[in-house]
Every structure is written in structure tokens, then in C-alpha cells.
Amino acid sequence: MKLNELTAHELLDLIKTKKETAASIFSAVKRAIDALDKKINAYAHISEKPIESTDSSKENPIPIAIKDNICIKDYLTTCSSHILEGFKPPYNATVVNKLLDSGALITGHANMDEFAFGSSTETSFFGPTRNPWNLECVPGGSSGGSAAAVAANEAIWALGSDTGGSIRQPASFCGVVGLKPTYGRVSRYGLIAFASSLDQIGPLTKDVEDSALLLNLISGHDEMDSTSANLSVPDYAKALTGDIRNLKIGIPKEYFIEGIDPEVKTNIMEAIEVLKKKGAQFKEISLPHTEYAVATYYILATAEASSNLARFDGVEYGLRCHPKEKRRTPIIDMYEETRRQGFGQEAKRRIMLGTYSLSSGYYDAYYLRAQKVRTLIKNDFDEAFKEFDAILTPTSPTTAFKIGEKASDPLSMYLSDIYTISANLAGIPALSLPCGFSKDGLPIGLQVMAKPFDEEMIFRVAHTYEQNTDWHKKKVTL
Ligand code: GLN
Numbered sequence: 001m002k003l004n005e006l007t008a009h010e011l012l013d014l015i016k017t018k019k020e021t022a023a024s025i026f027s028a029v030k031r032a033i034d035a036l037d038k039k040i041n042a043y044a045h046i047s048e049k050p051i052e053s054t055d056s057s058k059e060n061p062i063p064i065a066i067k068d069n070i071c072i073k074d075y076l077t078t079c080s081s082h083i084l085e086g087f088k089p090p091y092n093a094t095v096v097n098k099l100l101d102s103g104a105l106i107t108g109h110a111n112m113d114e115f116a117f118g119s120s121t122e123t124s125f126f127g128p129t130r131n132p133w134n135l136e137c138v139p140g141g142s143s144g145g146s147a148a149a150v151a152a153n154e155a156i157w158a159l160g161s162d163t164g165g166s167i168r169q170p171a172s173f174c175g176v177v178g179l180k181p182t183y184g185r186v187s188r189y190g191l192i193a194f195a196s197s198l199d200q201i202g203p204l205t206k207d208v209e210d211s212a213l214l215l216n217l218i219s220g221h222d223e224m225d226s227t228s229a230n231l232s233v234p235d236y237a238k239a240l241t242g243d244i245r246n247l248k249i250g251i252p253k254e255y256f257i258e259g260i261d262p263e264v265k266t267n268i269m270e271a272i273e274v275l276k277k278k279g280a281q282f283k284e285i286s287l288p289h290t291e292y293a294v295a296t297y298y299i300l301a302t303a304e305a306s307s308n309l310a311r312f313d314g315v316e317y318g319l320r321c322h323p324k325e326k327r328r329t330p331i332i333d334m335y336e337e338t339r340r341q342g343f344g345q346e347a348k349r350r351i352m353l354g355t356y357s358l359s360s361g362y363y364d365a366y367y368l369r370a371q372k373v374r375t376l377i378k379n380d381f382d383e384a385f386k387e388f389d390a391i392l393t394p395t396s397p398t399t400a401f402k403i404g405e406k407a408s409d410p411l412s413m414y415l416s417d418i419y420t421i422s423a424n425l426a427g428i429p430a431l432s433l434p435c436g437f438s439k440d441g442l443p444i445g446l447q448v449m450a451k452p453f454d455e456e457m458i459f460r461v462a463h464t465y466e467q468n469t470d471w472h473k474k475k476v477t478l
Pocket of ligand 1: 116118119141142161162163164165166301
């Protein structure tokens with residue numbers, strides 16, 4: 001196997017025993033990027049040389065792709081949007097500092113749906129990313145570039161962000177492991193905000209062990225982010241015990257109703273059997289407010305987005321445009337023309353939806369009501385976790401769809417997040433890992449959820465499943 005096809009934990013063993021060097025690992029990854037990225041388009045911005053720290057102990061010299069909405073100092077950070085053209089942040093996101101301090105080698109910025117609005121990476125200003133398992137298909141989104149880079153071995157690790165499923169759904173579509181940590185586990189300082197009460201940064205990796213290693217590096221309290229939790233961080237690698245005897249796992253019946261692809265369902269049922277053999281106990285449960293999750297999310301997420309995106313007006317960041325003719329005052333004309341030219345269609349749709357639901361006279365009927373339903377959804381999970389250690393569901397109702405298939409139908413695109421959104425609304429951690437392939441050879445993802453700050457439980461269950469199956473070892477042929 002080529003070096004770029006290995007996991008980080010395998011590579012770190014080779015480094016420790018001096019069988020390989022950081023430079024040779026980076027070159028192997030760079031060769032893959034040069035050979036494949038014209039086809040896959042996993043990257044929005046590729047760095048010719050690794051972005052690395054000048055003074056670090058270099059324990060973890062792993063090539064990592066960073067989603068294009070996470071600030072890297074003096075390096076193009078554009079949310080794959082025209083409006084941030086040319087923008088280079090004057091500081092690093094906290095996760096970037098942590099990675100650089102540990103020795104990581106940043107390969108560039110991964111492509112994404114514009115401002116993380118989407119489930120397919122088709123709304124990127126830089127064009128769609130393609131699914132490495134089938135180039136006609138989407139990689140999922142919005143962290144589609146991050147997931148595709150890892151699946152195509154154009155990075156060993158990647159960071160994504162997840163507001164309603166944007167790490168887990170692309171992980172599922174690309175056959176890799178993606179974790180949305182608990183809200184507050186990882187600092188969001190330097191993550192360009194989409195919906196601040198939902199956003200979390202998390203790892204995309206080739207297996208569960210790598211997910212635990214990467215979470216170790218990026219977690220923890222940060223005084224620059226008041227929503228980061230002031231709690232100690234366990235060593236997640238210690239959770240990989242392989243022992244799930246007598247764990248109680250709930251299967252929510254609301255996740256297996258109409259719309260689920262029968263192949264997805266069959267694979268999830270088979271995964272349950274694997275875990276039963278290892279001693280876990282399963283029971284059907286109910287999360288009764290599940291049916292309101294998508295509607296609630298699209299009120300709250302668009303409201304927060306419309307307010308977060310108000311800062312992009314041509315003054316401080318990126319693009320600045322002036323209309324040819326005078327319309328109102330010069331400054332208003334500049335704001336309007338910059339936003340007209342700078343934002344894509346989906347971003348405009350969301351800004352309008354969000355502004356509408358926050359406007360006076362509508363606020364109580366939409367935003368406030370959605371906040372209340374959010375609490376009911378969270379209560380469902382709190383109840384379930386009184387009795388159960390973990391919850392298991394599919395990550396997505398279908399496998400990867402074709403490029404263009406849903407692009408002109410926003411509602412059907414929004415519905416592809418039906419299984420991932422609740423975890424963001426409730427603030428709980430959730431991970432997707434490969435659990436099989438469709439007849440067409442497309443990956444299927446299994447989602448494991450646990451109570452807040454119990455990522456260890458998720459790793460324990462997911463790792464045990466992975467140790468007893470071979471799905472994560474299947475490689476893309478390109
Ligand atoms: N697909 C969802 C949306 O379009 C989630 C995106 C995300 O998690 N960033 O909003």
C-alpha cells in the first residue's frame with residue numbers, strides 16, 4: 001500500500017520506529033492531490049508546501065485538509081464563496097493552532113457548499129466536488145471536500161464543520177468516519193459562523209481510532225470561545241476497548257419510516273446483529289418530536305445565518321463591487337452590489353428566509369416557536385439517555401445521489417439531513433461510520449449517538465463494530 005493510503009495511527013507507528021519520515025508522507029499525499037484533484041475537486045485551495053509550525057515537537061506530522069470555513073492565518077479562507085474572494089485571515093482558528101502545535105501538516109482548504117449551506121457540495125463557487133466512489137455522484141455536504149479528500153487519499157485526516165449533518169452525511173456518502181462532537185467540546189474560534197448555536201468542528205478520518213486521535217488534538221476549553229465547555233478532556237484512545245457487553249442501545253422507530261432506502265435499512269439491521277453478538281442489548285425506542293426536526297432546524301439555522309452573514313458587505317472582508325449606475329447612496333449601492341454579486345443562490349435564499357422569520361410580527365410565530373420545539377427535541381434525547389447508553393440510526397436515508405439530481409429542488413435537498421439534524425438541535429455528539437455498500441457500490445453510513453460529552457461511548461461502540469467488520473478497509477479505485 002502507498003503511504004497516503006494508510007491511517008494516521010499506522011503512519012505514526014512508522015514515524016516512531018523511524019521507518020518513514022514526515023516529508024515522504026507529505027509527498028505521497030501531494031502526489032495524490034496532483035494526480036486526482038482535477039477530477040475530484042476536493043480542494044478549494046491547495047498549498048504547494050505544507051502549512052506547518054516552525055517550532056513544534058512534531059509528534060503528529062499527519063497531512064490534514066481543513067474545511068474552507070476554518071481560518072488559517074495568511075492563507076485563503078473563503079467558505080467556497082465568491083464574496084470572500086482573496087480573504088486571508090490575520091489569525092488562526094484555535095483548532096488550527098492546536099494542530100500546528102502538534103506537528104500536523106496542512107495540505108490546504110477543502111471545498112464545501114458555500115458558507116456550509118447544503119448537503120452536496122454543489123453550491124461551491126469553485127464547482128462541485130465529486131464522490132470518489134462514483135464520479136457522477138455528489139460526495140454529500142457541506143464538508144464534501146473534506147470527506148472526498150480522505151476517501152481519495154488526498155489527505156490522511158480532514159476537519160469539517162457540522163451544523164445539521166455536514167460532517168456525518170458526507171462521511172456516510174464517501175465511506176469514511178465523521179464525528180460531530182458535543183456542542184462545546186471543540187472551540188469554534190476562527191470557524192466562520194453559519195448558525196452559532198449549532199456549529200461544531202469535527203474530524204473526518206479513515207477509521208474510528210484516527211477519529212479518537214484527532215479529537216484528542218482539537219478538543220478542550222478555549223477562552224476565545226465562551227461556548228466551549230470548561231471540562232477536562234479524556235484520552236479518547238482509551239475508550240477503544242472493544243468491550244460493549246451489556247450496553248443498552250436504543251433504535252428510534254421514527255428513523256425507519258417512509259423514505260428510507262431498503263438497502264440502507266438492511267445494512268443497519270445487519271450492523272445491529274454484529275453488535276448484538278458482541279453483547280450489546282437493543283430495544284426499540286421513540287423520539288416523538290423527530291418529525292419536527294427539519295422544520296425547526298431550517299427556521300433556526302437560517303435565522304442565525306442571516307444575522308451572521310450581515311458582516312459580509314464589502315467593507316472588511318473579500319470582495320467589493322460597485323454598481324455601474326448610481327441607485328441610492330454610494331455606500332448602500334456598494335453593500336448591495338457586493339452582496340448581489342458575492343452570494344450564490346442558496347446563500348441568498350437562506351438570508352431571505354432567516355431575515356423573514358426574525359422580522360417583527362413573525363418572530364414569535366417562527367423563531368420563538370422553533371426554539372421551544374428545539375427544547376422538546378432535546379428532552380426526547382435526555383429521556384432516552386436516562387435508560388440507554390447509545391442510540392443507533394442510519395446517517396442518511398439514501399446513499400450518494402447524482403450530481404444535479406436535487407440541485408433545483410431545495411426541499412428534497414433539505415430532507416436528506418433528516419437523520420442528522422436532531423443531534424445538532426440537542427447538542428449531542430454523533431458519529432457516522434461505514435457499515436456496507438449498496439448494489440451500485442456506494443457506501444452506507446451507520447450513526448451512533450450518545451449523551452453530551454460522552455464521545456467515549458460513541459468510540460467504544462463504533463470501534464467494536466469496526467473491529468468486527470471490514471468495511472473501513474475497502475479502498476476506492478481511481
Ligand atoms: N445540509 C444542512 C444545511 O444545508 C446542514 C449543513 C451543515 O451542517 N453545515 O443546512
